[in-house]
Amino acid sequence: MTQTTTLSTVAAPVDVAVPRTRARRMRRLSGSDRLVLGVMVGVPTLVQAVLIWIPTLLSVGLSFTRWNGLALSDIRPAGLTNYQFAVRDYPPFWPAIAHNLIWLAFLALVATPLGLLLAVVLDQRIRGSRIYQSIFFTPVMLSLVLVGIVWQLIYARNEGLLNNLLGTSGQPNAVDWFGDPHVNLWAALVATAWRHAGYIMVLYLAGLKGVDPSLREAAAIDGANARQTFFRVVFPAMRPINIVIVVITLIEALRAFDIVYVINRGTNGLELLSVLVIQNLVGEGQVIGVGSALAVLLLVVSLIPIVTYLIRTFRKADR
Amino acid sequence: MTRPRYGTHLFLVVMSAMWLLPLLWTLYTSLRPKAATDRYGYWSLHGPYNLHNFTDAWTQGNLPTYFVNSIYITVPAVLLTIGLASMMAFAVSRFTWKFNVTLLILFTAGNMLPPQVLAAPLFEMFKHTPLPYALSSSGSLLDTYYAVIAVEVAFQLGFCTFVLSNYMKALPGELTEAALVDGASVWRQYSRIIMPLSRPALAALGTLQVIWLYNDFFWPLLFIQSGDRLPITTGVNSLQGQFLMNYNLIAAGATITVIPTLVIYLALQRHFVAGLTLGANKG
Numbered sequence: 001m002t003q004t005t006t007l008s009t010v011a012a013p014v015d016v017a018v019p020r021t022r023a024r025r026m027r028r029l030s031g032s033d034r035l036v037l038g039v040m041v042g043v044p045t046l047v048q049a050v051l052i053w054i055p056t057l058l059s060v061g062l063s064f065t066r067w068n069g070l071a072l073s074d075i076r077p078a079g080l081t082n083y084q085f086a087v088r089d090y091p092p093f094w095p096a097i098a099h100n101l102i103w104l105a106f107l108a109l110v111a112t113p114l115g116l117l118l119a120v121v122l123d124q125r126i127r128g129s130r131i132y133q134s135i136f137f138t139p140v141m142l143s144l145v146l147v148g149i150v151w152q153l154i155y156a157r158n159e160g161l162l163n164n165l166l167g168t169s170g171q172p173n174a175v176d177w178f179g180d181p182h183v184n185l186w187a188a189l190v191a192t193a194w195r196h197a198g199y200i201m202v203l204y205l206a207g208l209k210g211v212d213p214s215l216r217e218a219a220a221i222d223g224a225n226a227r228q229t230f231f232r233v234v235f236p237a238m239r240p241i242n243i244v245i246v247v248i249t250l251i252e253a254l255r256a257f258d259i260v261y262v263i264n265r266g267t268n269g270l271e272l273l274s275v276l277v278i279q280n281l282v283g284e285g286q287v288i289g290v291g292s293a294l295a296v297l298l299l300v301v302s303l304i305p306i307v308t309y310l311i312r313t314f315r316k317a318d319r
Numbered sequence: 320m321t322r323p324r325y326g327t328h329l330f331l332v333v334m335s336a337m338w339l340l341p342l343l344w345t346l347y348t349s350l351r352p353k354a355a356t357d358r359y360g361y362w363s364l365h366g367p368y369n370l371h372n373f374t375d376a377w378t379q380g381n382l383p384t385y386f387v388n389s390i391y392i393t394v395p396a397v398l399l400t401i402g403l404a405s406m407m408a409f410a411v412s413r414f415t416w417k418f419n420v421t422l423l424i425l426f427t428a429g430n431m432l433p434p435q436v437l438a439a440p441l442f443e444m445f446k447h448t449p450l451p452y453a454l455s456s457s458g459s460l461l462d463t464y465y466a467v468i469a470v471e472v473a474f475q476l477g478f479c480t481f482v483l484s485n486y487m488k489a490l491p492g493e494l495t496e497a498a499l500v501d502g503a504s505v506w507r508q509y510s511r512i513i514m515p516l517s518r519p520a521l522a523a524l525g526t527l528q529v530i531w532l533y534n535d536f537f538w539p540l541l542f543i544q545s546g547d548r549l550p551i552t553t554g555v556n557s558l559q560g561q562f563l564m565n566y567n568l569i570a571a572g573a574t575i576t577v578i579p580t581l582v583i584y585l586a587l588q589r590h591f592v593a594g595l596t597l598g599a600n601k602g
Contacts, residue, residue, distance in 0.1 A: 033505040037414065040406035040509070044476055045422060047403065051441065051473035052429040058440035069443060118334070121327055128331075135335045137592075138342065141580045143534035143552045149559065149573045150341045152566075153348055159566050161344050164362035194338065199595070206596035255433045258536045262556055274435040281439050282541070292439050299436045306431045310424055 056299065063292035082293035090290065096271040099185055103192075103272070104253035111193035112249045115200025120230065122201070123208045137202055139195040148262035151191040152178060181269025188259055188270060196252065200245060207241030208234070243312055250305035254298065273298050349373065349570035356567060372571035380561065380572050384547055385554035386579075391464050392539070392550050393532045396471040401525055403472065404479030405517065409509050411480070412488040413495060423484060430477030434537050441470060442541060457544070466542040467550075471532055479524050482597045486520040487513055520597065526587045527594030530580055551576055 029037070066078040086093050118136055122129050139147065154161045155177035162177065163169040177187040211234055219229040235242070257274040260266040266275030273294060280291030348361060350368045359365040376382065407426070411419040445460035452458055460466045494516070495508045503511070514521070539553040546557065555576050562568040584591055 029505065036505045037410050040410045041422070044403040044407040044426075044480065047469075047473050048426055048429055048476060051470055052432070052437065052477075053425065055437040055440035055444065056432065058444075059436055062439060069446070072447065121331065124327070126324070126327060126331070132331050132335055134588075135338050139338070140595075141530060141534075141584050141591075142577060143536060145534075145536050145552050145556050146573055146576060149555070149569060150345050152559070153345055153570055154341055156566065159356075159361045159564070161340070161362070164360070169360075169362065194341070198338075202592055202595055206592075251431055251433075257433075257435060261536075261540075262559075274433055277435040278438060278541075281442060288439055288443070295436045295439060298433055302431070302433055302436070306428055309431070310428060313427070314420065314424055 059292050059295045059299065062288055063296045065289050065292075067288045069288050078289055082289040083297075086290055086293050086297070090276075092271040092276055093294075096273045096276050099271055100253065100256070100273050102185060103189065103256050104250065106189045106193070107196060107249050107253050111189075111196040112200050112245060114193065115197040116204055116245075118197060118201040119204035119208060123205060133201070133205070136198045138198070140198045140202065142195065144192075144195070144258035145262050147191050147195050148188075148259045151187070151194075152263070155187055178263050179268075184263065184269045188263060192256070192259055200248075203241065203245060203248070204238075207238045210241075211237050240312075243309070247305045247309040251302065254302050254305075345570045345573055348567055349574050351567055353565055353567045361566070372567045373575060376558070376562075376568050376572040376575060380558050380568070381547065381554065382551070382572065382575060385549060385551040388464075388548055388554070389533055389550035389552070392467050392471070393529060396468045396475075396532050397525060397528045399468070399472045400475045400479055400528055401521060404476050404524075405483055405514060405521065406509065407476070407480045408483035408487050409513055412484040413508070413513065423481065426477040427481045428477070430474060430481070434474065437470075438541055445542065461542060462544045462548065463542075464548070467538050470538050470542070471535065474538075475528060475531070479528070482524060482594075483517065483520055486517055486597070490516055519593070522587075523590045523594035523597055526583065526590040530583060530591065533580060 062075075063082055064078060064080070066076045066081075067074055118132075122132055126132075142150070153159070157163060157174050157176040157179070158170050160169070160177070163174045168174040175183060178184050215233050215237060216229055219233045224232065255274065256272055257266075257278075260270040260272055260275060261278075264270055266272055266279070277291050277294045277298065280287045280294065348356070349372050350370070352367065352369065352371060355365055355367065356363075407422075411423050442461075445466045448460045450457075450459055450463070455461075455463045455465075457463070490513065494512055498508050498512055533550075534552055535550075536552050536556070539550050543549050543553070546554070549557070555572055558569055558572045562572070
C-alpha cells in the first residue's frame with residue numbers, strides 16, 4: 001500500500017481515481033513486460049537527450065568559450081567576452097533585435113488578427129465557406145522557401161507583378177521590394193503573413209467549432225448583438241486556444257529564419273537573431289563562441305513562451 | 320442568419336483574390352516561354368503558352384535527384400518519428416511511473432525550441448563523429464542522410480509524443496485492463512489494442528509530418544554539403560542562383576515542387592487539418 005501511495009502522488013496528472021489501479025498494474029508487470037516498457041521509454045528518451053537536451057546545454061557551454069571548431073583541445077575559456085562582443089561590438093546585433101521585435105509586432109497585430117477575422121467570418125453559415133477555407137489554407141502547405149520564391153515573382157523590380165501593377169516597372173524609381181533595405185523587412189512580413197494567417201485561421205476555426213452553441217443561444221436570448229456575443233461570450237470561452245495562438249505567434253517570431261535566408265541570407269535589412277547564429281557558425285568568419293552566445297540569448301527569450309505554454313498545459317492535466 | 324451579407328462576401332472575395340494572386344501569377348509565368356516575356360514583358364497576355372519551362376526546370380534544375388533525396392529523408396524520418404513517439408506516448412499515458420510527466424514535459428519543450436539554438440553543437444558533434452568511408456564520403460556524420468534523419472526525428476518526436484499521449488490517455492482504461500486479465504503482454508496491448516485504436520491520430524500526424532519534413536529547409540541546409548544530396552526544398556532554393564533572372568524557369572521549378580504537397584493535401588486534407596489542430600486543441 002505504501003508503494004501505491006508514493007506512486008500515485010508522483011503520478012499527478014492522471015485523474016485521481018485511476019492511479020491506484022494503474023499503480024497496482026505496474027507491480028503486476030512481469031519482467032519481460034518491464035523490459036519492453038523500458039525499451040519503449042528508453043530509446044526515444046535517448047534520442048531526445050543526445051540530439052536535443054545535451055546540445056542545448058552544450059550551446060550554453062560553448063557560449064563561454066573561444067573555439068575555431070577544429071580540434072576539441074583548442075577550446076579555450078572566454079568568460080563573458082562573447083556576450084560582450086555580441087552586444088557592444090557586433091554591428092548587426094541591435095538591428096537583428098529590432099527586426100525580431102518588428103516581426104513579432106507584425107505577426108501579433110496584423111497577421112494573427114487577420115487569421116482570427118477570417119476564422120470568425122468563415123465560422124458563420126456562409127455559402128462557399130469550405131472553398132474560402134481551402135483558399136486561405138493553401139499557403140500553409142507551402143514551405144517558406146517556396147513562399148519566398150513565389151513572392152520574389154511578385155516583388156522583382158522589373159519583372160514582378162507589383163511594380164507592373166503600380167506602373168513603375170522598368171522605370172528608375174521602381175522599388176526593389178526584396179532588395180531595398182528600407183522596405184524588404186515589410187515585404188518579407190507580408191509574404192510571411194500570407195502563410196501565417198491561414199494557419200491561425202485553421203486553428204481558430206477548430207476552436208470556434210468547440211464552443212458550446214448554447215452559449216451563443218443564451219446570449220442571443222439576452223439580446224446581445226453579434227459583436228457583443230463574440231467579444232463577451234465566445235472569445236472568453238476560447239481562452240485555451242487563445243493562449244495556444246499567442247504562444248505560436250511568439251515562437252514563430254523567434255523561429256523566423258527560412259524566408260529571410262532564402263531572400264538574401266538574412267543580410268542588408270533582413271538580419272534576425274536566428275540568422276546571425278548561423279552566420280557565425282558556418283562560412284569563413286566562423287566564430288562558434290559568438291554564435292553560441294547569440295543562440296543562448298535566443299534560447300532564453302524562447303523559454304518565456306515555452307514555459308508559459310507548458311505550465312498551462314500540464315497544470316490543467318494536473319486537475 | 321441566412322440573409323445575404325454582401326459586405327461579408329465582398330470581403331471574402333477580395334481576400335481570396337489576394338490570396339490566390341501570387342499562386343496564379345507563378346503558374347501563369349511558368350507557362351510562358353522566356354522569349355515571350357522578354358519581348359512583351361511579364362505583365363502581358365501574349366502567348367504562346369506551353370510546358371517547356373517545366374521540362375527544362377526538371378532536367379536542368381536537377382529536380383529528379385532532389386525528389387529522390389527528399390524521399391530518402393522523409394520516409395524513414397516519418398516512420399521512425401511515429402514509431403518512437405507512439406511507444407513513448409503509450410508508456411507515459413497508459414502507465415504511471417516516476418518521472419513520466421517530467422519526461423513528457425521535456426519532450427514537449429524540445430519541439431518548441433528554435434532549431435538554431437541547437438545548430439552549433441549538433442554540427443560539431445556530427446563533424447567529430449567519424450564514420451567509415453563506406454558509409455559516408457565525408458568520413459563523418461556531416462553530409463549524410465543519417466544526420467538529417469536523426470535530427471528531424473528528434474525534433475518532431477516531442478510534438479508527436481505529446482499529441483499521441485493525449486489521444487491515448489483519452490482511450491478508456493478498461494480496454495487494456497481486460498487484456499491484462501487475459502494475460503496479454505505489454506507489447507500486445509500496444510500493438511493489438513492501443514495502436515489500432517489510435518489510427519485516426521496516427522493518420523493525422525503521419526500526413527502532417529510528411530508535409531512538414533518535405534518542407535523542412537534548415538536541417539539539410541546545415542548538414543548537407545554536396546549539392547546533389549540536397550532534398551527538394553533546400554535544393555529548389557539553389558534554382559534562384561542557377562537560373563539567374565529566368566523567372567519563368569524558377570516559377571516552373573517552384574510549381575513542380577508544390578505538386579507533391581498539393582496531391583497529399585487534396586487526398587488527405589481531413590487528416591492534415593486534423594493533425595494541425597490536434598496539438599493545439601489539447602492546450
